[in-house]
Amino acid sequence: MENLDRLLEDLEEGQRKTLYATGRRIVPTLTHEDLLQPNDYPELEENPHFRYEEGVLAGIMTVRAALRAAF
Numbered sequence: 001m002e003n004l005d006r007l008l009e010d011l012e013e014g015q016r017k018t019l020y021a022t023g024r025r026i027v028p029t030l031t032h033e034d035l036l037q038p039n040d041y042p043e044l045e046e047n048p049h050f051r052y053e054e055g056v057l058a059g060i061m062t063v064r065a066a067l068r069a070a071f
Contacts, residue, residue, distance in 0.1 A: 001071050008064040015057040022053045 038044040
């Protein structure tokens with residue numbers, strides 16, 4: 001289980017970086033804190049690529065939480 005949690009942690013970290021890079025291409029002044037409230041930026045809210053990457057991150061986080069709860 002430890003190895004799986006570590007793998008999911010690495011995937012989550014990588015996806016956060018991808019999401020941040022995607023957001024910065026759309027809003028160059030974006031900060032990591034801004035990612036917590038992307039709805040403050042209509043450019044992000046309406047961008048399907050950003051929303052997709054955000055959804056991938058949410059999925060990884062959901063799997064990680066579910067596995068922690070199960071074990």
